Amino acid sequence: MNLKPLTSKWRLALVLAGISALMTACHRLPPPTGGTAAVQGKPVPLAANSGAAPDTNAFAAAELAHAKYVHETIERLVSLQMNDDPASLAAILAEMKNSDKAIRDAALKATIQFNDRSAIPALQKIADETTDPYEKVDILKAIDYLKLPSFTEYMAYRRSLKAAGQPTNAPADAPMSATNPTPAAVQP
Amino acid sequence: MKLNKIALVALSAALAFGAKSSTAADAKYVGYTTDHQSLTFSLQLATQQPQQYNSAIHLWTDSFKTVKLTNKDILALLAFMAQTTWPTGAQLEYDDESSQLIVADKTGNNVLFYAGEGVDNESLYAYLRLNPYYREGVYSGTQQNSTPGSENYTGFDVGILDIYIDDWFDDYANYMDIYGYGASTTLWSESWDSNKANGFHGFSFSPVDTSSGYEDGVVSPSGKANNYSSYQYLTGTITGFESWSSVNNPSARKHSKSPKH
Numbered sequence: 001m002n003l004k005p006l007t008s009k010w011r012l013a014l015v016l017a018g019i020s021a022l023m024t025a026c027h028r029l030p031p032p033t034g035g036t037a038a039v040q041g042k043p044v045p046l047a048a049n050s051g052a053a054p055d056t057n058a059f060a061a062a063e064l065a066h067a068k069y070v071h072e073t074i075e076r077l078v079s080l081q082m083n084d085d086p087a088s089l090a091a092i093l094a095e096m097k098n099s100d101k102a103i104r105d106a107a108l109k110a111t112i113q114f115n116d117r118s119a120i121p122a123l124q125k126i127a128d129e130t131t132d133p134y135e136k137v138d139i140l141k142a143i144d145y146l147k148l149p150s151f152t153e154y155m156a157y158r159r160s161l162k163a164a165g166q167p168t169n170a171p172a173d174a175p176m177s178a179t180n181p182t183p184a185a186v187q188p
Numbered sequence: 189m190k191l192n193k194i195a196l197v198a199l200s201a202a203l204a205f206g207a208k209s210s211t212a213a214d215a216k217y218v219g220y221t222t223d224h225q226s227l228t229f230s231l232q233l234a235t236q237q238p239q240q241y242n243s244a245i246h247l248w249t250d251s252f253k254t255v256k257l258t259n260k261d262i263l264a265l266l267a268f269m270a271q272t273t274w275p276t277g278a279q280l281e282y283d284d285e286s287s288q289l290i291v292a293d294k295t296g297n298n299v300l301f302y303a304g305e306g307v308d309n310e311s312l313y314a315y316l317r318l319n320p321y322y323r324e325g326v327y328s329g330t331q332q333n334s335t336p337g338s339e340n341y342t343g344f345d346v347g348i349l350d351i352y353i354d355d356w357f358d359d360y361a362n363y364m365d366i367y368g369y370g371a372s373t374t375l376w377s378e379s380w381d382s383n384k385a386n387g388f389h390g391f392s393f394s395p396v397d398t399s400s401g402y403e404d405g406v407v408s409p410s411g412k413a414n415n416y417s418s419y420q421y422l423t424g425t426i427t428g429f430e431s432w433s434s435v436n437n438p439s440a441r442k443h444s445k446s447p448k449h
Contacts, residue, residue: 078226079277081259082259082260082277082278082279109228109230112230112258113228113258113259113260115256115258115260115261145230145232145256146256148232148254148255148256149253149255149256150255150256150257150258150260150261151233151255151256151257151261151265152260152261152264152265153255154253154255155265155362158361159361159362162359162361163361
């Protein structure tokens with residue numbers, strides 16, 4: 001039995017696990033992503049258990065490295081979503097094609113928070129290409145949400161009407177006027 | 189205190205003692221927090237529209253219009269309340285120390301505005317009150333008080349979202365009155381050994397409101413718009429989340445706070 005390759009693998013696994021454990025300890029876990037927060041935020045198990053088999057440690061190291069990548073990517077998306085430039089939106093949409101579902105979910109939420117209707121064609125294209133029916137529905141719901149005017153736009157519109165002396169709304173019990181020609185008493 | 193937050197404390201201290209930063213130089217901090225959840229707003233607000241009447245066929249038509257409220261909208265709303273503009277990277281948080289929504293700078297720790305306290309002066313009375321733990325309900329979970337140990341809880345509470353703007357200084361151009369209750373699911377999880385403690389907590393709150401807004405109704409012959417109530421319908425979700433991974437002694441861990449704080 002040749003023990004040399006096994007020993008090297010063991011050392012490599014230990015080194016990787018140690019580095020990953022250290023990095024994990026120094027970084028926060030993934031930020032919020034709505035309903036899946038509990039899954040994504042699940043505490044990462046400590047890696048460097050000396051009693052574990054080498055293959056297990058190597059797997060744990062890879063898992064931790066991936067968790068760190070996911071965490072950093074999601075943090076970047078959360079940061080990008082507050083920008084207003086096309087480059088930031090493009091970077092967010094690019095992550096919609098990431099192979100990691102947690103990142104795709106975070107990218108979709110970041111797209112919603114970015115709040116720019118110019119994202120809709122790209123989202124529609126991704127929805128058309130998505131084979132996961134649940135993910136497709138989530139994207140289509142996001143498109144519907146993005147199509148809505150924003151509250152900020154609505155308030156600006158309301159202020160503009162007011163500045164022009166126009167009514168911003170007229171409820172059903174409003175008195176007779178040019179915009180509401182029948183008294184409330186005879187309305188259905 | 190979490191390791192990354194210790195680093196932020198040190199960074200903030202450095203900034204306070206003269207280190208130059210465009211954000212720090214421009215921003216006026218009103219407080220400091222190390223215990224906060226990042227917030228994500230995904231709400232929809234429907235507002236009843238003026239009733240339309242077609243006199244030719246005697247048809248009355250009622251309708252509503254819906255707008256979305258995301259973090260950017262809430263930040264813009266709070267900027268109006270505070271009569272300011274936020275520095276780049278400003279973010280919404282639920283401050284577990286003061287139990288209210290805050291606007292923090294990009295570090296997340298320097299408080300720019302306490303939205304729950306809001307503004308109350310001669311020209312403006314406004315606030316945004318968020319409490320995902322407004323009325324506590326049932327909860328389930330386990331607590332292993334040993335080392336290593338862990339704690340995991342899920343709670344089912346009622347939250348409240350209350351946004352009010354009474355802006356007489358600009359003739360109520362931004363008047364608002366939203367008051368929503370709803371289910372709030374809270375999560376708490378932490379595990380620790382003799383060297384480390386990892387954990388997260390958060391909530392998902394779905395406020396619903398049918399209260400009346402305040403709109404300009406009809407322009408009178410004098411040109412002055414009259415104010416009327418109109419119905420609103422608020423739906424959607426607000427989520428909060430915080431996680432940590434530290435090398436603190438378990439005695440300093442936050443689990444003593446428990447989900448039922």
